[in-house]
Amino acid sequence: MSYVDEILERVVSKNPSETEFHQAVKEVLDSLRCVIDANEEKYKKDAVLERLTEPERVVSFRVPWIDDKGQVQVNRGFRVQFNSAIGPYKGGLRLHPSVNQGIIKFLGFEQIFKNSLTGLPIGGGKGGSDFDPKGKSDREVMAFCQSFMTELHKYIGADTDVPAGDIGVGAREIGFLYGQYKRITGLYEGVLTGKGLTYGGSLARTQATGYGLIYILSEMLSHNGKELSGKTVVISGSGNVAIYATEKAQQLGAKVVALSDSNGYIYDKDGIDLDIVKEIKEVKRARIKEYVEKKPNAVYTEGKGIWSIPCDVALPCATQNELHLEDAKTLFNNGCFAVAEGANMPSTREATDFFLENGMLFMPGKAANAGGVATSALEMSQNSQRLSWTFEEVDAKLKDIMVGIFAKVDDASSRYNMKGNYVAGANIAGFEKVIEAMTAQGIV
């Protein structure tokens, strides 16, 4: 049995029921086969893949808090500190009822390679809880965040582990978490990113993941003789990533015709009016179906099905495994030629394989959505310097980073004779830097 297959078996048997983690490891190791095979003896002796797939540390803890009725609630919190070879652990916190250890481990594993691709000194980590912020009052969210941080603060710090937002964690939650960290430790330091602009946040961090997605998409299109301007785009989700991907796509002349949330999707053939969406999602925290009250020509459909809308470009920006093989086929048959993942692992493995086998341009999440964490690293730099850069400075750096990621991904895919396979390119380019750093630091 090859070393890669041995490790795949080991990961499944040592982490039973962590299906998303298995999926993420399998995708990465499958595309590293050529690299591993060429160095099998050395890598095996050094147990490189055993170390890469075993988190440095997993912390799981109780989060008790009191709801508005006086009832005590208990959630489970996690922080997975996966790999610190190239910098302090860095990665978001997800608050969603589906959160479990396997999901946090898949996200932490992906984050290692994503952070490596940014070229910045950040290791891989992720955390979160099965707490559902939906429908909770601000006081309940604050109570949860304070209790969560009361435990988490023991494990994080500006030079050790720097969490940020992810699903269910935006400016409000980061504020509550930061306040509690500061109160407990007395430290005013860059321990979280995505902070508000009045207390150490970076301009353009809010926009960064969505803008970065469109920057790398444009780069991929222009390298393949195409352009975004004039194209019809379908974007899933209507959270942070989806909103700012829509904004930048519109600025660059594309027409975004659909967005969704976990209840259903809207289709506006005239192009989405983003001000209405921002009001619904960022201000009222309401459901996307309210859009059609303001735009009666738009159509709301309950449930899944957003990928049945004809488009040139599809950008899944909601959650993992939201785009299945049947969706991939429908997109292709409707003339879609490019897909870039704003979310983490939104396409199933079968859908990803279909995109690649059918010659569609496909940029995987760990490259496509790296603009968020890259700008978080820029926020860390500004905090260390005790300086703030302008929006234009940060945005220009973000753009450079995304263009640089495309170049690394494209180059790695060419070096291993898989030109245009950006899944392989991202996994290989991300892996190379991490392995070099791990090897240099000895057996740790």
Ligand code: NDP
């Ligand atoms: P938000 O919480 O702001 O928005 C999430 C969106 O996705 C909402 O519209 C939500 O709908 C929808 N969604 C979430 N879970 C599900 C589900 N199980 N089924 C259907 N729809 C769902 O999160 P973000 O925009 O920050 O994150 C979106 C994706 O992007 C995630 O995969 C995240 O890991 C990834 N990402 C985020 C980065 C960031 O900087 N924020 C950086 C890189 C990647 P509803 O409101 O109904 O739940």
Ligand code: 2IT
């Ligand atoms: O998945 C991700 O890259 C994020 N949620 C952002 C992480 C960060 O540290 O900004």
